[in-house]
Amino acid sequence: MAQAHAPQFKNPVVKWIDSRLPIFTMLDHEYNQYPMPRNVNYLWAFGAIAGIMLVVMIATGLVLAMQYAANTHIAFDSVERIMRDVNYGWLLRYVHANGASMFFIAVYIHMFRGLYYGSYKAPREILWILGVLILLAMMATAFMGYVLPWGQMSFWGATVITNLFSAFPIVGDPIVTWLWGGFSVDNPTLNRFFALHFLLPFVLFALVILHTAALHVSGSNNPLGIDPKGPQDTVPFNPYVTVKDGFAVVVFLIVYAAFVFFAPNYLGHPDNYIPANPLVTPAHIVPEWYFLPFYAILRAIPDKLGGVLAMFGAIAVLVILPWLDTSKVRSCKFRPIYRQFFWILAVDALVLGYAGAMPAEGVWLMIARIGTAYYFFHFLVLLPLLGKLERPLPLPASICEPVLKGGGRVAAGAHAKPMEKA
Amino acid sequence: MAQTTHPPGTGAHAAPGGEGTSRRDFLYLATGAVGAVGAAAAVWPFIDSMNPAADTLALASIDVDLAPVAEGQAITVTWRGKPVFVRHRNAKEIDEAKKVNLGELRDPVADDARVKKPEWLIVIGICTHLGCVPLGQKPTDPRGDYDGWFCPCHGSHYDTAGRIRKGPAPANLVVPQYAFTSDTAIRLG
Ligand code: HEM
Ligand code: FES
Numbered sequence: 001m002a003q004a005h006a007p008q009f010k011n012p013v014v015k016w017i018d019s020r021l022p023i024f025t026m027l028d029h030e031y032n033q034y035p036m037p038r039n040v041n042y043l044w045a046f047g048a049i050a051g052i053m054l055v056v057m058i059a060t061g062l063v064l065a066m067q068y069a070a071n072t073h074i075a076f077d078s079v080e081r082i083m084r085d086v087n088y089g090w091l092l093r094y095v096h097a098n099g100a101s102m103f104f105i106a107v108y109i110h111m112f113r114g115l116y117y118g119s120y121k122a123p124r125e126i127l128w129i130l131g132v133l134i135l136l137a138m139m140a141t142a143f144m145g146y147v148l149p150w151g152q153m154s155f156w157g158a159t160v161i162t163n164l165f166s167a168f169p170i171v172g173d174p175i176v177t178w179l180w181g182g183f184s185v186d187n188p189t190l191n192r193f194f195a196l197h198f199l200l201p202f203v204l205f206a207l208v209i210l211h212t213a214a215l216h217v218s219g220s221n222n223p224l225g226i227d228p229k230g231p232q233d234t235v236p237f238n239p240y241v242t243v244k245d246g247f248a249v250v251v252f253l254i255v256y257a258a259f260v261f262f263a264p265n266y267l268g269h270p271d272n273y274i275p276a277n278p279l280v281t282p283a284h285i286v287p288e289w290y291f292l293p294f295y296a297i298l299r300a301i302p303d304k305l306g307g308v309l310a311m312f313g314a315i316a317v318l319v320i321l322p323w324l325d326t327s328k329v330r331s332c333k334f335r336p337i338y339r340q341f342f343w344i345l346a347v348d349a350l351v352l353g354y355a356g357a358m359p360a361e362g363v364w365l366m367i368a369r370i371g372t373a374y375y376f377f378h379f380l381v382l383l384p385l386l387g388k389l390e391r392p393l394p395l396p397a398s399i400c401e402p403v404l405k406g407g408g409r410v411a412a413g414a415h416a417k418p419m420e421k422a
Numbered sequence: 423m424a425q426t427t428h429p430p431g432t433g434a435h436a437a438p439g440g441e442g443t444s445r446r447d448f449l450y451l452a453t454g455a456v457g458a459v460g461a462a463a464a465v466w467p468f469i470d471s472m473n474p475a476a477d478t479l480a481l482a483s484i485d486v487d488l489a490p491v492a493e494g495q496a497i498t499v500t501w502r503g504k505p506v507f508v509r510h511r512n513a514k515e516i517d518e519a520k521k522v523n524l525g526e527l528r529d530p531v532a533d534d535a536r537v538k539k540p541e542w543l544i545v546i547g548i549c550t551h552l553g554c555v556p557l558g559q560k561p562t563d564p565r566g567d568y569d570g571w572f573c574p575c576h577g578s579h580y581d582t583a584g585r586i587r588k589g590p591a592p593a594n595l596v597v598p599q600y601a602f603t604s605d606t607a608i609r610l611g
Contacts (some may be wrong), residue, residue: 156554160575163553178469182478184503192472279498280503281554283574299576304551304592360576 024282035234037222045248046110053103070194075150076275094264101267102256104290118330120219125322127187127214141200144193151272158185167305225330233399296356300368317379326387334393460546496559505547512599519583529594535581545584549573551591
């Protein structure tokens with residue numbers, strides 16, 4: 001995207017390196033000059049926030065791994081030792097445990113931003129699909145991380161989730177035995193989960209690099225959902241976006257710190273402070289909050305295989321979303337009907353999450369069923385139809401037109417108008 | 423060999439305007455196939471290493487003394503890392519299990535086929551839905567709508583023969599391999 005000229009480095013060392021491995025040119029190109037649409041709002045900061053969260057998770061995870069012991073006899077105690085005896089162990093663990101939640105908050109907001117502004121549409125399909133893969137890798141990582149403290153929820157969460165695979169005919173049971181490395185969730189399971197929990201964040205890191213690479217090919221979308229028509233529609237990434245994202249990161253970290261210091265166990269489940277007991281299932285198993293909508297979908301279907309397929313299907317529809325939505329208009333701003341259904345979907349996701357935390361009986365089961373039906377209805381029926389039936393509002397001619405009223409002073413370019421609020 | 427399968431004139435290079443098969447294509451394919459088989463063979467030890475190890479498989483059978491379990495009571499023993507429910511059924515429970523119409527069962531098995539002696543029901547205490555341990559062993563536990571077990575995870579109800587009656591579980595509680603070694607003792611496995 002960036003039609004920027006090659007930068008001139010003054011530092012001779014930088015120059016020497018850059019002429020052999022153009023890493024500084026690359027960074028300058030992608031994070032200094034990279035043209036951002038001038039009208040992006042704070043919802044565009046959540047990608048950067050998610051990136052910071054990944055770094056925080058890897059940093060805290062690495063030092064936790066130096067104290068943690070992946071053995072069913074001592075895993076629980078080793079986590080308690082981290083909490084009581086290891087210097088700042090309590091802080092590192094709370095930062096890591098709450099970090100998982102904050103990571104999901106950032107990524108879910110990031111995804112709903114994409115849904116609202118149509119960021120999954122051409123030419124950003126691969127960018128979006130890489131995002132869905134990132135979500136899947138995150139889910140696997142968080143699930144296996146939650147098993148590590150080897151509390152009751154760790155054990156029973158692992159049991160329920162690994163058993164999902166037994167729903168598949170014929171291959172199901174061998175797969176589950178293979179996942180466990182035994183006949184129940186046990187020491188071999190804990191060991192491999194630790195190994196994978198360590199590995200997957202780095203896979204995630206690689207996916208994030210691909211995600212950003214794809215982003216920098218198509219360029220960022222923006223609240224109007226129309227392509228920048230020229231330099232008057234964009235601002236250079238640095239300092240405009242670095243500063244704006246930086247501010248958003250700080251605000252986000254304040255909320256995060258509030259959880260870590262004042263409510264570190266608010267998002268967790270007290271049962272996970274009871275050591276795992278393979279003979280006693282807790283009365284009410286719930287996954288971590290970020291899995292609840294999917295858990296509700298799983299339980300809504302009164303058939304084992306059906307429930308599992310619906311749950312995976314809920315993510316699969318996101319993969320094919322770019323082709324399900326037949327409307328050429330990206331942003332909800334210009335889609336008066338879809339905009340309302342977008343909010344219904346957002347509420348539906350919250351309702352599903354709430355139902356997922358409730359016992360799967362009576363009215364909650366009914367609500368989960370309606371919510372599940374609506375979720376699939378939205379993606380599989382509404383989106384393909386709406387693109388054909390809805391009449392979008394007229395799109396502005398360019399990004400700066402609604403701001404500058406008629407696109408005046410175009411030639412002045414972005415640099416000349418630093419105070420113009422996008 | 424390859425030569426005999428080609429018409430004359432399509433030697434080492436693709437026949438001009440022909441189907442374009444040549445000895446080289448064959449070599450590519452053959453090399454690719456050998457490589458794929460080799461890769462699969464190399465990957466297998468990695469995958470199989472994650473299956474249960476020999477010590478995990480070498481599971482001793484266990485003996486369970488039934489004498490202390492009074493009628494109407496139940497005990498849980500651990501076998502292969504799993505809970506096994508041993509229930510001493512009373513006459514009412516046996517009767518309930520026997521008089522069920524098989525046609526209305528999700529996983530139809532007669533009570534006789536699930537027990538060796540009517541008063542002793544022995545099943546693996548793992549819900550066939552997603553693997554929770556159902557409640558119903560302790561006198562204070564809920565036993566569901568059919569007097570057997572109730573799985574709190576997603577609400578499966580099992581009857582007094584451990585058969586699934588209601589809820590998401592697809593199958594009956596599994597009857598493990600066991601034998602009576604005396605009137606009041608069994609060996610599991
Ligand atoms: C994508 C990033 C990651 C996510 C979402 C994640 C998630 C989690 C979660 C939810 C827990 C359970 C926290 C608890 O209740 O105690 C956990 C524990 C743990 N994680 Fe991670 N993790 C990530 C990255 C890492 C990395 C990179 C490492 C190692 C290099 C690591 C090492 C550990 C260890 C040792 C524990 C057990 C200690 C504890 O329970 O706090 N994690 N992780
Ligand atoms: S595990 Fe028993 S009902 Fe789901």
